[in-house]
Amino acid sequence: MLLGLQKKTLSPLGVWYWYIYAYDPSQEKDLSDWRSTKIKFENGRKANENNARRFVIALTEEIGDRIGKTANPFKKITVSEVATEWIELVRKLTAENEKLKGAKKRPIHEVYGGKKGKT
Numbered sequence: 001m002l003l004g005l006q007k008k009t010l011s012p013l014g015v016w017y018w019y020i021y022a023y024d025p026s027q028e029k030d031l032s033d034w035r036s037t038k039i040k041f042e043n044g045r046k047a048n049e050n051n052a053r054r055f056v057i058a059l060t061e062e063i064g065d066r067i068g069k070t071a072n073p074f075k076k077i078t079v080s081e082v083a084t085e086w087i088e089l090v091r092k093l094t095a096e097n098e099k100l101k102g103a104k105k106r107p108i109h110e111v112y113g114g115k116k117g118k119t
Contacts, residue, residue: 014040014041015036015037015038015039015040015041016036016037016039016040016041016048016049016052017034017035017036017037018034018035018037018052018055018056018059019032019033019034019035020032020033020035020060020063022063022073031072031073031074033074035059035074037051037052037055037056039051039052039055093109094109096108096109097109097111
């Protein structure tokens with residue numbers, strides 16, 4: 001993962017933006033992205049540049065751990081999203097087990113909290 005900090009002009013004064021180069025080899029996908037620091041450029045004022053640099057370093061430490069582990073390292077995952085994914089997974093596995101039980105076959109997915117060996 002590489003990191004770049006640049007001034008991009010979106011207004012007369014401009015704003016510091018950062019560009020993170022991120023490639024996930026497991027997905028063979030370029031996840032690079034531009035993001036705003038929302039810190040004013042103000043003709044290259046050194047204090048603002050340093051604030052932008054600190055902002056980017058903090059974000060990079062947060063995002064760096066997620067590259068290669070999630071589909072989108074820039075997206076923060078909420079508890080609600082995890083719960084929804086879990087419910088969808090349980091429903092899918094339950095449907096597969098019920099289909100197998102209907103065909104007089106053993107279920108193939110373990111039921112968490114259920115009793116082993118029971119059909």
